[in-house]
């Protein structure tokens with residue numbers, strides 16, 4: 001599945017003269033909240049799609065904890081309806097942070113009209129030193145995936161796992177945040193993808209071999225991995241599918257070795273205090289360099305039958 005990468009862009013939307021922030025206001029970032037996500041939809045989006053999105057958000061937040069503030073914006077295919085929703089979105093942004101200009105917001109890359117045209121889903125995490133409002137914005141659309149496709153459901157879970165990842169990074173400093181979530185997609189996308197598919201596979205009515213089928217499909221990316229290439233060196237862009245797919249396998253590999261709790265809970269609990277590598281060693285018992293090495297040189301060389309044994 002294709003994701004528009006909005007995180008980085010959002011971090012750079014630094015407009016206006018944001019000074020004298022209300023430092024007295026307590027920062028609840030990363031705490032579990034009872035406040036549920038808000039849903040906004042373009043006028044051509046059917047009620048059923050909003051309900052479907054809400055249902056899978058609830059499954060994700062029940063499994064991993066409810067974090068926020070979180071907004072879902074759902075776009076249809078009607079570009080005029082998308083433009084109208086863009087306006088509402090920018091008014092809301094300006095209302096939450098007066099220093100954000102409407103014009104700048106409306107002219108942003110990947111506005112809702114671009115989702116009406118191109119489809120896809122994305123998460124925009126807003127948390128930086130220049131904006132007053134910190135929070136998560138998930139955009140869903142009518143295609144890639146469409147709400148009729150099964151993939152729509154794990155995609156909602158995937159985007160929500162990104163919320164979980166970012167909720168566990170407290171800093172407002174861009175480079176500190178990046179050092180904990182990493183610049184290249186293998187870690188964060190691999191994690192979001194594997195955890196989404198794992199959680200989806202456990203839901204009632206999902207066929208028994210779903211997860212193995214999906215994970216077997218992801219191994220097709222192996223043919224695009226160059227000799228001696230490490231997934232950690234693949235950037236977002238043309239070849240990022242390799243990092244998404246084999247990254248998901250790397251998370252499965254880690255969970256097989258250290259347990260789901262070590263990855264999903266332990267690592268993220270230690271991430272602020274210990275940083276990426278510190279939390280990694282603490283919870284997985286080896287450096288990321290060594291485990292990546294073993295993954296490439298040993299695990300990826302096994303037969304398909306041997307590889308699939310680690311998938312529950």
Ligand SMILES: [Zn+2]
Nearest residue numbers: 003162189192
């Ligand atoms: Zn993603």
